Amino acid sequence: xxxxxxxxxxxxxxxxxxxxxxxxxxxxxxxxxxxxxxxxxxxxxxxxxxxxxxxxxxxxxxxxxxxxxxxxxxxxxxxxxxxxxxxxxxxxxxxxxxxxxxxxxxxxxxxxxxxxxxx
Amino acid sequence: xxxxxxxxxxxxxxxxxxxxxxxxxxxxxxxxxxxxxxxxxxxxxxxxxxxxxxxxxxxxxxxxxxxxxxxxxxxxxxxxxxxxxxxxxxxxxxxxxxxxxxxxxxxxxxxxxxxxxxxxxxxxxxxxxxxxxxxxxxxxxxxxxxxxxxxxxxxxxxxxxxxxxxxxxxxxxxxxxxxxxxxxxxxxxxxxxxxxxxxxxxxxxxxxxxxxxxxxxxxxxxxxxxxxxxxx
Numbered sequence: 001x002x003x004x005x006x007x008x009x010x011x012x013x014x015x016x017x018x019x020x021x022x023x024x025x026x027x028x029x030x031x032x033x034x035x036x037x038x039x040x041x042x043x044x045x046x047x048x049x050x051x052x053x054x055x056x057x058x059x060x061x062x063x064x065x066x067x068x069x070x071x072x073x074x075x076x077x078x079x080x081x082x083x084x085x086x087x088x089x090x091x092x093x094x095x096x097x098x099x100x101x102x103x104x105x106x107x108x109x110x111x112x113x114x115x116x117x118x119x
Numbered sequence: 120x121x122x123x124x125x126x127x128x129x130x131x132x133x134x135x136x137x138x139x140x141x142x143x144x145x146x147x148x149x150x151x152x153x154x155x156x157x158x159x160x161x162x163x164x165x166x167x168x169x170x171x172x173x174x175x176x177x178x179x180x181x182x183x184x185x186x187x188x189x190x191x192x193x194x195x196x197x198x199x200x201x202x203x204x205x206x207x208x209x210x211x212x213x214x215x216x217x218x219x220x221x222x223x224x225x226x227x228x229x230x231x232x233x234x235x236x237x238x239x240x241x242x243x244x245x246x247x248x249x250x251x252x253x254x255x256x257x258x259x260x261x262x263x264x265x266x267x268x269x270x271x272x273x274x275x276x277x278x279x280x281x282x283x284x285x286x287x288x289x290x291x292x293x294x295x296x297x298x299x300x301x302x303x304x305x306x307x308x309x310x311x312x313x314x315x316x317x318x319x320x321x322x323x324x325x326x327x328x329x330x331x332x333x334x335x336x337x338x339x340x341x342x343x344x345x346x347x348x349x350x351x
Contacts, residue, residue: 096181096185096188096291099177099178099179099181099185099189100177100181100185100188100189100192102177102178103155103175103176103177103178103189104175104189104192104193104196106175106176107173107174107175107176107193111173
């Protein structure tokens with residue numbers, strides 16, 4: 001087992017362990033963890049099996065197999081940041097709706113209270 | 120006809136009393152006024168409540184788009200026939216409001232925009248800014264299939280259908296020009312009417328001459344995105 005392989009495997013294993021631990025403690029929702037788990041698993045498998053990595057990278061025309069790992073990691077990061085942008089957009093939309101709803105409710109409540117005190 | 124004047128206000132304590140007085144002098148009890156306090160850090164909300172207008176207090180600053188949308192939601196809930204957007208900084212003139220309402224009362228259009236530029240020479244602006252506004256109007260007019268001279272004007276009136284539409288969907292980044300694109304896509308009819316406006320009394324315009332090119336590019340991009348957006 002060469003050093004690079006050991007490094008790649010340790011790296012992917014750490015990602016998996018940290019993600020699982022975060023889910024276990026309730027700090028990371030499963031919905032957002034799937035991408036991380038999937039990426040960690042794929043990277044772990046590919047770094048463990050040199051044969052599979054070489055086979056796939058040669059098939060797509062990459063002659064230095066470890067750089068295929070980097071490519072994968074990069075694509076994954078791209079995907080997850082896009083995913084985050086979508087999630088954040090949804091959250092800010094909900095946040096806006098909540099703020100508006102709150103303002104409308106407050107106004108209604110104030111009007112009710114004013115009417116009651118007048119009577 | 121029940122009309123609601125919506126005044127979006129962010130830190131407008133200095134100009135707000137004058138703006139409300141101006142409106143009341145012209146319409147006294149016939150018109151309801153709603154101030155949307157967009158998370159102001161000054162006394163905007165208290166001042167508005169003291170003079171007895173309705174106030175929506177947003178818990179934090181949403182920006183003009185989110186604030187106006189809250190106002191439209193209020194107008195929709197309380198079944199107003201017309202909602203008028205009116206700036207809180209003293210730029211707009213209350214006596215011009217009837218000109219905005221008339222086309223909607225006549226049911227010829229769904230939305231009316233008060234334009235500073237329809238009457239020649241009425242409004243002084245820097246050469247650079249005028250040029251920017253001209254290019255911008257040209258492109259927007261092509262997209263909308265109608266002549267638009269003052270797309271960033273925040274002095275406008277909307278009928279019930281537009282109010283309902285806006286309370287569901289209202290742009291956030293550059294709401295005035297973007298709203299026109301969304302209305303056009305949704306098939307609403309719009310019209311500009313000439314109005315005069317005052318030079319700003321308090322505060323400075325958010326657009327300086329140097330930044331206007333950058334601003335215009337961003338607005339055009341936002342408009343292109345609006346064009347491919349699904350209208351609900």
